[in-house]
Amino acid sequence: MQTKPYLCLADVKKIAAAAEAEAVANKWAVVIAIVDDGGHLLWLQRLDGANALSSHIAPAKARVSALGRRESKLYEDMINNGRVSFLTAPAPMADGMLEGGVPIIVDGHIIGAVGVSGVKSAEDAQIAKAGIAALS
16 A cells, blocks of 8 residues: 655645745735645635635636646646637636646645635746745
């Protein structure tokens, strides 16, 4: 039987705090979502001033990243480069095919993902990556 690491609450809090710090330092009002490797929501945080729609988009980005085992930006890039068939993917996948979902990788295992929504997509990804970096 193989074993693999998994996210515990202390890890999730550490990721969330670092992501929040990155957002606050840049004065970005965002929603931060953290999911496990099955795409199940472990954390949802809406910073003051973040729009309501981002509360739906951030978890979708995280789910896409966790279930797809890659950054959600790759799906956005495929669609933008003409592979529009991805637009017909079933929800929840289609809802999160925007940059800002980043997988959490530990010892080569995808153990979850962080999704951020509320500012430019590259900035969302920056916040997610800052959160994940806190695990190192």
